[in-house]
Amino acid sequence: MIPPVTPPVITPKIPTMSTRTLVSTINCPHCWAEFQPAQARFISEHEALRGDPVLGDAEQLRFLPSRFDSRGRALDPLGSVCTRMACVRCHLELPPALVEIPQSIISVVGAPACGKSVMLAASSFSLRSGLVVEGLDFLDADTSLNDLTFELESSLFRSTTPERPTMIAKTDLSGRLYRSFRSEDGFWSAPKPQLFEMKRAEQRRMLCLYDNAGEHFLPGRENPQEPVTRHLGVSRALIFVVDPTQDHRVVERLGGRESVAALGGGGTAEQRQDLVLIEAANRVRRLRALSTSDRLPFRIVLALAKADIWAAIASPELSECFVRSSTSRTSIAMPDGAALATAHQSCCRFLLEVMPELLATARALDPQFRAVPFSGLGMPPSRGAVGHGLEIRPQDVRPIWPAAPLVVALSEAEPSMFGEFAAR
Numbered sequence: 417m418i419p420p421v422t423p424p425v426i427t428p429k430i431p432t433m434s435t436r437t438l439v440s441t442i443n444c445p446h447c448w449a450e451f452q453p454a455q456a457r458f459i460s461e462h463e464a465l466r467g468d469p470v471l472g473d474a475e476q477l478r479f480l481p482s483r484f485d486s487r488g489r490a491l492d493p494l495g496s497v498c499t500r501m502a503c504v505r506c507h508l509e510l511p512p513a514l515v516e517i518p519q520s521i522i523s524v525v526g527a528p529a530c531g532k533s534v535m536l537a538a539s540s541f542s543l544r545s546g547l548v549v550e551g552l553d554f555l556d557a558d559t560s561l562n563d564l565t566f567e568l569e570s571s572l573f574r575s576t577t578p579e580r581p582t583m584i585a586k587t588d589l590s591g592r593l594y595r596s597f598r599s600e601d602g603f604w605s606a607p608k609p610q611l612f613e614m615k616r617a618e619q620r621r622m623l624c625l626y627d628n629a630g631e632h633f634l635p636g637r638e639n640p641q642e643p644v645t646r647h648l649g650v651s652r653a654l655i656f657v658v659d660p661t662q663d664h665r666v667v668e669r670l671g672g673r674e675s676v677a678a679l680g681g682g683g684t685a686e687q688r689q690d691l692v693l694i695e696a697a698n699r700v701r702r703l704r705a706l707s708t709s710d711r712l713p714f715r716i717v718l719a720l721a722k723a724d725i726w727a728a729i730a731s732p733e734l735s736e737c738f739v740r741s742s743t744s745r746t747s748i749a750m751p752d753g754a755a756l757a758t759a760h761q762s763c764c765r766f767l768l769e770v771m772p773e774l775l776a777t778a779r780a781l782d783p784q785f786r787a788v789p790f791s792g793l794g795m796p797p798s799r800g801a802v803g804h805g806l807e808i809r810p811q812d813v814r815p816i817w818p819a820a821p822l823v824v825a826l827s828e829a830e831p832s833m834f835g836e837f838a839a840r
């Protein structure tokens with residue numbers, strides 16, 4: 417008799433699903449609405465679902481999913497698998513990492529032409545190189561959103577024609593740098609966020625920045641339908657870019673308006689920078705429903721721009737760093753805590769001499785403010801051919817401490833990640 421054959425036991429292969437830890441709340445980087453990951457909308461994929469009540473007829477429908485496939489992916493009303501997510505309010509797409517990685521929004525504020533765009537380009541470019549902060553990975557979270565940063569960087573830092581003089585254009589007040597959407601409370605326009613993913617040791621963070629035009633921060637220029645500076649209501653630190661060369665007391669010491677303008681200094685208009693800082697602080701309080709007697713809920717970092725022009729009249733230490741050593745290859749690396757502390761003291765002494773009201777304003781708003789000098793270009797631009805403004809050859813650009821204001825701001829907002837640069 418043939419013994420019965422026992423069939424082999426076959427264990428079905430169950431697809432392994434990786435577990436994801438979600439953040440508790442998301443602040444939309446486009447419209448700053450706060451919501452939980454479970455409320456996030458999905459972007460439909462089925463081509464018959466074109467048209468969205470918030471974004472218009474050209475966009476795919478956004479929806480709250482109620483059906484999922486066996487792998488947990490959302491299905492749109494016509495059964496297509498969807499993976500892209502969007503904000504509950506403005507319906508603009510969210511980078512997937514925002515659901516899993518906590519986000520720090522840092523507000524960069526300053527008068528027109530003080531050097532904000534050059535600072536953003538120089539700091540993102542240098543941070544990506546990995547040579548600024550030891551062990552820090554700094555990546556673009558969304559390449560389609562960060563096209564603005566790429567554009568800024570490509571003119572000065574990644575030029576394919578480094579011998580041809582160029583300059584970053586003035587930041588537009590409206591247009592392609594902004595996104596529009598309609599919600600139940602009106603038609604809105606907001607600046608495009610620039611999102612980066614940072615990783616250091618076991619820590620991960622999303623960094624969100626905006627390149628506002630300086631005019632947006634001037635007193636009386638806030639427009640409720642263009643909430644271009646509303647990141648001040650949710651940001652974790654404020655970088656106030658100060659351009660000492662816009663102040664007439666510095667201009668006098670540097671030999672007059674014309675010589676300063678020929679080096680990239682001076683603004684387009686005489687603007688009291690202390691008033692721009694007060695206006696920013698007032699907006700922070702209004703947006704967060706704080707009383708006028710409340711302390712600001714974050715650290716102020718005074719980023720003193722264009723140090724290549726004024727360091728020589730400020731102090732021998734700064735002169736050494738920003739004028740004489742501008743050819744050093746390591747000038748983009750973060751200075752250590754001791755150098756930051758010395759630079760802070762030098763900047764405070766300089767401000768006390770030439771812009772005491774700005775120093776007093778910063779101290780009144782945040783007694784523990786940090787002052788950080790930097791130079792996005794490392795050397796002055798010069799007048800190009802007739803009809804052109806100031807320009808510089810990309811091959812001559814040597815940023816000095818370009819990311820220092822941003823890293824100091826992050827050290828205050830995220831001390832566990834950048835602790836060695838926090839105040840001593």
Ligand SMILES: Nc1nc2c(ncn2[C@@H]2O[C@H](COP(=O)(O)OP(=O)(O)O)[C@@H](O)[C@H]2O)c(=O)[nH]1
Nearest residue numbers: 528529530531532533534680722791792793796
């Ligand atoms: N000398 C010098 N000039 C600079 C530097 N950064 C910016 N500038 C000049 O200042 C102008 C305005 O800079 P920008 O970044 O566009 O200012 P924003 O309006 O605050 O964004 C530029 O066109 C340059 O001529 C710098 O590091 N050194």
Ligand SMILES: [Mg+2]
Nearest residue numbers: 532533586587
């Ligand atoms: Mg600009």
